[in-house]
Structure formats: C-alpha cells, structure tokens
Amino acid sequence: MKAPRVTDTTLRDGSHAMKHQFTREQVQQIVQALDAAGVPVIEVTHGDGLAGSSIQYGFSGTSEMDLIETARQSATRAKIAALLIPGIGTRQELREAAQRGVQVVRIATHCTEADISEQHFGLAKELGLETVGFLMMAHMRPPEFLAEQAALMESYGADCVYIVDSAGAMLPDDARARVRALKERLSIQVGFHAHNNLGLAIGNTLAAIEAGADQVDGCLRGLGAGAGNAPTELIAAVLDRLGINPGLDVFALMDAAEYVVAPIMPYQPIPDRDAITIGYAGVYSTFLLHARHIAAEFGLDPRELLVELGRRQAVAGQEDWILDVAVDLAQAKQRVA
Numbered sequence: 001m002k003a004p005r006v007t008d009t010t011l012r013d014g015s016h017a018m019k020h021q022f023t024r025e026q027v028q029q030i031v032q033a034l035d036a037a038g039v040p041v042i043e044v045t046h047g048d049g050l051a052g053s054s055i056q057y058g059f060s061g062t063s064e065m066d067l068i069e070t071a072r073q074s075a076t077r078a079k080i081a082a083l084l085i086p087g088i089g090t091r092q093e094l095r096e097a098a099q100r101g102v103q104v105v106r107i108a109t110h111c112t113e114a115d116i117s118e119q120h121f122g123l124a125k126e127l128g129l130e131t132v133g134f135l136m137m138a139h140m141r142p143p144e145f146l147a148e149q150a151a152l153m154e155s156y157g158a159d160c161v162y163i164v165d166s167a168g169a170m171l172p173d174d175a176r177a178r179v180r181a182l183k184e185r186l187s188i189q190v191g192f193h194a195h196n197n198l199g200l201a202i203g204n205t206l207a208a209i210e211a212g213a214d215q216v217d218g219c220l221r222g223l224g225a226g227a228g229n230a231p232t233e234l235i236a237a238v239l240d241r242l243g244i245n246p247g248l249d250v251f252a253l254m255d256a257a258e259y260v261v262a263p264i265m266p267y268q269p270i271p272d273r274d275a276i277t278i279g280y281a282g283v284y285s286t287f288l289l290h291a292r293h294i295a296a297e298f299g300l301d302p303r304e305l306l307v308e309l310g311r312r313q314a315v316a317g318q319e320d321w322i323l324d325v326a327v328d329l330a331q332a333k334q335r336v337a
C-alpha cells in the first residue's frame with residue numbers, strides 16, 4: 001500500500017451540516033489548522049458546489065467566492081479546491097473561482113452522467129487547474145460501468161477520478177471492487193470519498209487504499225452530510241499506524257478537530273436512525289436534513305420518506321422530490337385512515 005493524498009472537505013461537505021453558514025473567520029481558522037498539519041488539499045465551496053447557494057439547496061451565509069479568497073490567503077502550502085456540479089455551477093463561476101484562488105476543481109456528476117462534464121474539464125484545463133472527476137452515488141452501478149464513465153472523464157482531461165459513496169451505502173468489498181476497476185481501466189489517479197451512514201467510512205476508505213486509491217477525502221470531526229465523512233484526524237492516525245502517513249501531523253489534526261471544529265458544529269454527525277436509513281436505503285446523504293424537516297411538517301417518520309426515495313432511486317440534486325414524495329405518502333395515509 002502506498003500513502004494516498006488526503007483532501008480535507010470540512011469546508012465543503014461540512015457546509016451541509018452547517019446549513020452553509022461558514023464565516024470568513026471560521027474558514028481562516030480551519031484552513032490555518034489544516035495547512036499547519038500538512039493537509040495538501042483543502043476544499044472550500046457551498047455544500048452543493050459552486051453556485052449551490054439557492055432556495056433548492058439552501059442559501060450561503062457568506063459568498064463562497066469570499067470564502068475561497070480567505071482560504072487561499074490563509075494557506076501557506078495547501079492547495080485550495082472547489083467542487084462544481086455542471087448545471088448548478090457554470091463555467092462563469094469556475095472562472096471566478098480560479099481568479100479568487102482555486103487551484104484544484106472537482107467536477108461532480110451523477111455516476112451515469114459523466115458526459116455532461118466535458119466542457120467543464122476543458123475550461124478547467126485552459127485555466128491551468130488540476131482536475132478531479134467525482135462519480136456520485138457510485139453504489140448504484142457496478143464497477144465495470146463506473147470504469148467506462150471514469151474513462152470518459154479521463155478523455156475530457158481529468159487528472160484523477162473518484163468513486164463517491166454519496167449515500168454511505170457501500171460495504172468494504174463494494175469500495176474495493178470499484179476502485180480496482182478504475183485502477184485497471186485508467187492511466188490517471190483514482191480517489192475515494194466515503195460517508196459514514198453505515199459506520200464504514202474509515203473501513204471503506206481503508207479498503208479503497210488497499211485497492212490502490214491514490215487520493216481519499218476526510219472532514220475534521222467527520223463534519224459532513226448524513227452521518228458525516230471519514231474524519232481526517234482518524235485517517236491520519238490509521239495511515240500512520242499502517243506506516244503510510246503522507247506527511248500529516250496526527251496530533252495537530254486531532255487538536256484541529258477538537259478545538260477548532262467541534263466548538264462550531266451545530267451537532268455531531270453520527271449514524272443515528274435516520275442516517276443509518278440513508279445508507280441502508282441508498283439515498284443521497286445531503287437529503288438527511290431536508291427529509292427530517294419535511295417529514296416533521298407532514299407528520300411522517302423520516303425513515304419512511306427516505307426508504308421511499310431510495311425505492312424511487314432519487315439521486316443528487318433532486319431535493320425538490322423529497323417534498324413530492326412526502327405529499328404522496330401523506331395522501332396515501334389519509335386514504336387509508
């Protein structure tokens with residue numbers, strides 16, 4: 001096994017749990033702590049990527065471009081990354097993000113829709129950015145299918161493609177097989193992004209590294225959507241124990257999680273009953289807070305709403321469907337009563 005590059009996404013995936021209210025001061029403190037601890041890439045964007053601030057996904061408290069600029073000014077060695085979902089973010093936001101200091105762009109599509117990312121990879125390369133492809137909800141398709149989608153991203157100019165377990169639904173063998181399929185098919189790097197809904201974020205990250213993953217993601221204190229992501233400080237400790245620490249200061253990351261991030265967290269993401277249901281039903285982790293809120297309005301158990309969304313195969317970006325499904329379930333209950 002070789003040491004993977006670790007990208008910290010507290011300031012992007014963690015933005016979901018923060019309801020997209022990170023402030024400039026918080027960004028400065030978190031970036032300084034990660035940078036000092038040797039984390040080489042720090043992602044800063046609205047939780048749903050560039051231009052995610054909207055009625056559909058939740059409005060940002062502070063403009064993400066200002067947060068990106070603050071992050072860039074606060075880092076001495078780490079590269080600053082942004083996430084972009086084509087259709088939510090456009091090439092205009094990508095240009096501005098690059099001007100404000102982004103050096104890595106992670107372009108995310110549903111795992112069957114890599115073909116919508118060609119123009120965005122093209123522009124990113126013109127802008128001189130490092131490029132990463134994100135195949136979201138990757139539990140929904142088999143390894144060989146994902147390898148073909150990843151090959152499309154490679155042909156568009158991706159420097160790395162990630163298997164993204166957006167639902168935290170994978171078991172270690174699922175993660176291993178998917179990473180292995182991409183490693184066999186591609187000439188570029190392969191990454192893995194975990195969610196902890198089934199309590200397997202660290203285990204799956206480890207399985208991905210065993211299968212050859214070159215890059216993995218973490219969030220301090222696991223602050224991320226659903227039950228959160230693989231905690232960066234835990235990844236560092238585990239890699240260190242394995243003898244493949246890529247240069248991370250384990251104690252400094254523990255301190256950052258404990259003293260910088262924990263005090264500002266609205267709650268500690270854990271695999272509670274709703275989050276476990278997300279992993280169990282294979283639903284996008286970001287639906288958690290929306291589903292809880294809408295279920296409460298309609299007198300539903302969030303779990304029945306999440307299971308039905310999983311049955312209908314809802315994917316990332318379909319947050320508006322949560323309301324439609326809640327209306328259907330509530331009406332069905334009324335008819336029975």
Ligand SMILES: C[C@H](O)CC(=O)C(=O)O
Binds near residue numbers: 083085165167
């Ligand atoms: C925009 C998404 O939340 C990307 C991600 O982190 C995931 O799918 O997981």
Ligand SMILES: [Mn+2]
Binds near residue numbers: 013166193195224225
């Ligand atoms: Mn995620």
